[in-house]
Every structure is written in C-alpha cells, then in structure tokens.
Amino acid sequence: MHRAPPACRVFYTVNENPRSPMRNRTWILLLIVMAPQMGLSLVNPANSTIAADLGAPLGRVEATLTAYMAGYALSMFASGTLADRFDARRLQSLGLALFALGGLLAAVAPSVAALGAGRFLQALGGTSATVLCRIIVQRHYPASARVGVLASMSMVISLTPALSPLAGGVLSQFAPWRALFLLTAAFALALIPAIELALRPAPPERPALPSPGEVGRALAQALRDRGFRRYACCICLVWMTYFGFIQSSSTLLQHHLGQSALAYGALMAVPALGYLAGSVMVKRAASVGAAVARAVRLGAAGLAATVGAAYLMPPPLALVLCLALAFVGVGAVIPYAQAGLLGLDVEYAGLTAGFFFFLQMASGALYSALLGALHPGTATALLWAVVLPQGVLTAAFALSRLRGPGV
Template sequence: MLKLTSPATVVVLAALTALGPLATDMYLPAMPAMAEALDTGPDQVQLTLSLYMAGFALAQLFCGPVSDRFGRKPVMIAGFGVFLLASLLCAFATSIEWLLAGRFLQAFGGAAGPVLGRAAVRDIYGPVEAGRVLSYMASTMAMAPALAPVVGAGLLLFFGWESVFLLLSVYAAIMLLILTLMMPEPLPADRRQSVAPRVILANYRMLLTQRSFVGYTLINASGFAGLFAFLSGSSFVLIEYMGLSPVEYGTGFTLIVLGFFSGTLFSGRYSHRLGRDRLLLLATLLCALAGSTMAGLAIAGAHEPWAVIGPHIVFLFGFGIVMPQSMAGALAPNPQCAGSASSLFGFLQMTIAALGGALVGQFHDGTSRTMAMAIAVGGLVSLCVFLTLIRRGGESSDCPRPTVDSTTRRSP
C-alpha cells in the first residue's frame, strides 16, 4: 500500500488524471482515417470529441459529490471499470453511431480520474502546497499528451484505428489493479458529506457566489477552450489542409505539448516565489498574445504548419501555468467539499470547451482561420477574466459543514 504523501502516490494520481488527455489526444491522428472507414464526414468524427467532453462535463457533477460522501477510491474504481468497457465498445464499433455511444460512455467513466485526482491532492496537501504539487503532477501528466499522438499515429500505421481504443482498454485495466491493490483512501471519515440533493445544491450555489472560484474557473475554462479548439481542428488543418503525414502531425503535437510541460515546470518552480496571481497574469498574457498571433497569421494568409505550431507552443506554455494555479485557486477555500468544487470546476471547464470545439467543427472552412480565431478568443477571454475578477480581489467561503451520520463515523 502506498503512503499518501509519497512521490509514488503523486505519480499514480497523475496517471489517473492523464486518462483525460490520453482519451482525447491518442486518436487525433486517426480522425481522418476513421471518417473514411466509417463512411462519414469530418463533422461527425469531430463530434466524437465534443460528445466526449460533454459527457465528461456531465459526469463530473455526480462523481465529485458522491466521492465527498463515500470516498475517492471506490468512485475511481467504478469510473475506470466503465471506461474499460466503453473503450472496448469503441474498438469494435461498426458505425459512427456506435462510436459516438462508446465515446460518451468513455467520458462518463473517465471523468472520475481527473476530478478525484485533483480533489485527492487538496485532501492530502492543503490549500497552499496544492498549487505546487498540482504543477509537478501536471508535469508528469504532460508526458501523456506528448506521447499519445505519436503512439496513436504508430498504431494507426501498423494496426488500424481500432487499436488505439484497445490500448486505452489495457491502460484502464492496469489503473484498476493499482487502485484496488495499492491506493489508500485520501478522504478522512470526518470530512465526509451527505449526498442529499439539498446539500449538493447548496454547495454548488455557494461556490457560484464565490468571486474567486468563478474567476479561477473561467480563467481555466477559457484557456482550455483554446486548447480544445486546437484538439478539435488541428488534425484536419495540419493533415488534410497543410499536408502533414500522421507521423509528422504527431511529432508537431509533441513539440506543442513540450511547451505545456515547460509551463508546468515553471509554475512549480516559481509558485512560492511569485505567487499564484503573478503567475496567472504572466500566463494569461502569453495565451492572449500567442492566440492573437496565430489568428493574425491565419487571416493574413500564412497557411503553413509553423504558423500554427509555433504560436500554439507559446499558448501551451501559458496554459501549463494556468492549469495548476487556477485549479489550486478554485479549490483552496473549499476544503469541506473539495470533490464538489472539483466537479463544478471541471463541469464548467469541459462544457465551455465542448461548445467551443463544436463551433470549430461547425464553421470549419478548410483552412486554419476558424481554429486560430477560436484559440485567440480563448486566450483573450482568459486575460480579461483575470483582470476583472481576480486582480481586483475576490472572497472565499467554506462549504457547509459536512453532515456526518453513523456510517461516516467509521473509518473508510
């Protein structure tokens, strides 16, 4: 059994959280091939990504509050079990409809990893140290999206697109074994919450009245919407329009993720020295500048891979700072309902991103313009939210005290 505060536990939590980017990034190089194999258009294949994010967002509203009552570990085990079965459904799908159903179920199960991984860090490390730990956890987690497109391109080349989902099934099975046999329960019994609807709704209502929670959440969601616009449109822009091969696309994607990796390392190193809000000012400025540069190049007619990949490396460096710092800022004042706070944070993040991705797919004109403009909007909104809701100062409030009954008094 692992110790809660050991580096190995942080690595396991990062691996659990990495399920989200793995399930989105690994099959990106295969999207054009999937459209051809399933006899459908790019808009329907892009919908598998938006539907995944929508299901992911919806599931988060439930798994966080349930984990506040029954603990993080059993909910994660159930979620990874659903993800495993859904991945097999995707692998053997014979039509776009079956693939869409499998992707939705994948999201519903996979949401437990990122939501409860964040909540577990807050459970273990507290409000101040959580930002630093989340930064280093994100650095570890960044290896997943860095390697995923390259692995996906290799699987596509040698085994076909179905093998991507078979590998995700294997990953889920390994995580299930680690969770069951090695992972301790991070949530103490005396901090368990009731799952009564009135308590859950009261928690959500309280969180939505916190200026700081809303501000940090919207900063993250806007930046993530820019990232998701790239995920939704980049394979069609870079492979179909600009002529990159799937392997070249995977290599370019790896360079972009290295920007994110560098940002998370910078965030962890300077978290104590600069403080959360100074880091977020720098990060949102970088996201706004990089997104605006990409959009300007696209509008000016610079339809070359460097005009997309270069600015997006800078955007991802900024978002590598935004992600852990905004998460820590949103969860910091809410120790008694970290699961619910993480759920609402993730729901808003994924919902806004899914809407942005759907719009990119709907208005894709065959060039990089629509995608680039969506990324620019994400960066600019993130900066505006920081300046209006965070820099002017926010307030914090604890969640309602947990309702403890006879069952929650027992050790988990």
C-alpha cells in the first residue's frame, strides 16, 4: 500500500473558499449519514423478539440485514451514476423519502420476507448518503478541508452503531419492535426540510448521464487504476469484517453467549467505539499515513487477542474489548480509503464513487451471505470467520511495509 494522494487534487468544487458557509453546515451532513446506520443497527437488539413474533428462525431475521446490505450496494452505484447528472442535494432528499417508506413497510411487515423487502427499500433510498454526502463534500469543500470532514463523517458512522443498539435495547424493553422502524422513518422525514432549506444545491459541473459505453469505459478506467484497486481492496476487506460482525452479532452474543436484548445493545457499543477511535486518530493526525500505520498495528493486536478469546471464551465484555481493539484498524482504514478515492483523477467522479462504494457494500453482503450459508456452529468458528478478511489486509500491509516505507 502507498500513501494517499495529495489533498490538492480538486474536481467537482463549486466553492473553493475555505470560509464557505457550507463549512458551518457540516452538522447536517453528519445527521444525514446517521440514517443508514440507524437502519442497520437500531432494531438488531430485538432480532430474537422479531423471530418469535414472526415465527421464524433467528438466522432468517439476521438475513434481512443481508437484504439491507444488498440494497445498500445497489444504492451506491445508482446514486453515484445519477449524481453525474442531477443535483446531489435533491437526490439525497429523495433517497431519505424512500428510506422512510421502507421503514414504514418494515413496521407493518407480516412476515420475514416482507420485513426483508422493507429493509431492502430502506437501504436503497437512505444509504445513498454514503455516496451523495461525500459528493456534496467534493463539490462544496476545499481539498484541504475534505479529510477532516470525511473523518468526522466516519466518526458519526462509527458512533451511531455504538449508540443505536444500546438505544434499541432500551426501547425494546417497553416498545414493540415495529415502533423502532417507525422511529427510523420519522428521523429520515425530519431531515428532508433541513436539507432543502439549509444546504446549497450541489449540481455537477457538466450534467450528463453516461451512456452504457461510457459506463463501461469509466468502470474499466477505475479497475485499471492502481490507486482505485488499492483503496477498494482496503475498504472491502475491513468492511467484510465489520459488517460480518454486525450481521452475526445476535447469533454470537444472544444465541451463543446468552445475552439479553439490553445487554446486547450495551456490548455492541464497545466494538463501535474502537472504530470511532481509529477515525479520531486519522482526523487529528498530522500525517494520515503514519496514523493509519499505527491504527493497523493496533488492529493487528486486537485480531490476535480476538483469536485467542475465540478459544478461551472469556466473559462477553472481554471478548468485545478485543474486537474494539481490532476495529481501531477498521476505523482508520475507511476514511483513508475514501480520501484516496476523492483524490483520483477520473472522468466520471460520481459514477466512480458509486462503483467504489458498491464494491464495499457488495463485499459485505456477499461475505455475510457466505457466513449464513456456512452457518458456523460454534462461537469460535464464527469469530474466526469474522476476523479473517481484516487479517488478510493486515498481512498485506505488513508485507508492503517490509518492501518499503509508506502506507
């Protein structure tokens, strides 16, 4: 791996003024990127209750997260492509409206299949924030400010899964699981007026939908670019581990380790805080490359501790502390890879960004589907499967360091 490209490369920048009013409205972008993470994790503490209520195995309810991630992947590609033609701000409002509709459908779902369809629709709309908010950053923020904004977004993305399961666990003690889906819908609907009134339009410089031939050339250009392949591999591998854990967490913590919904929510906050710590390291670092290197080393120690815990089976809190240390590496690698993507000189920035995040989310969906198909029968086997992708990246990082300095 190599150092992220210089931050001076700028492409879709509508406003280059470092004192741009947009810099005072970053909080809106941070609220927007919370929505897909709430949809992913708020309801998880109630998975066992949902399974009992709908008369389905816990594994089938967990599989609705794979449906969510499949919608996430498709949303990445579609939103990135549409952003090359239309205003990213308006697309974001429409995406949140679709997210709210999916939440309403999930709230009234009579079966696991209907629940999965609602969650798929949620993801198809709301998760467009992953691409569109970053495109808004690219079009409105000076290059020197982007890494900080992206790191702040990554911190919120990591903090939301830390707090959402805890909030969901508390709410599930006195509210039905269907009310949790209604809460996600209400949150998304409340954001739409804020987006339309407080954010400036973010149109592309040269509005045009790419033709099929241009799409093919853009994807081929991305795949030929060594930097794109490097950043895509980094983000896919760490996401496979992080989402693999989220998707299988009910089985691990509730089924294998016997934790209640409230305890599950509290325990899930711990690994997410490790992710947050990695993002903070990158945000505050004078040298991004050095910060990522330190975070990956800490993550390697966490991976080793998690593997040891897989055999010793310490108390659940000790286990999630090991995972938290491992996820320091995840939290640092993700904003590093995203910032590297924004520095690539490509013809269709929106399409390329959509393809990049499509690969990230598709890798998470496919890996979680593989875990579901293999159905590791023990907590030890499940933990091994979860940490394997990040272990591959850590090994590649160590090999690159042996060959020469730099991330």
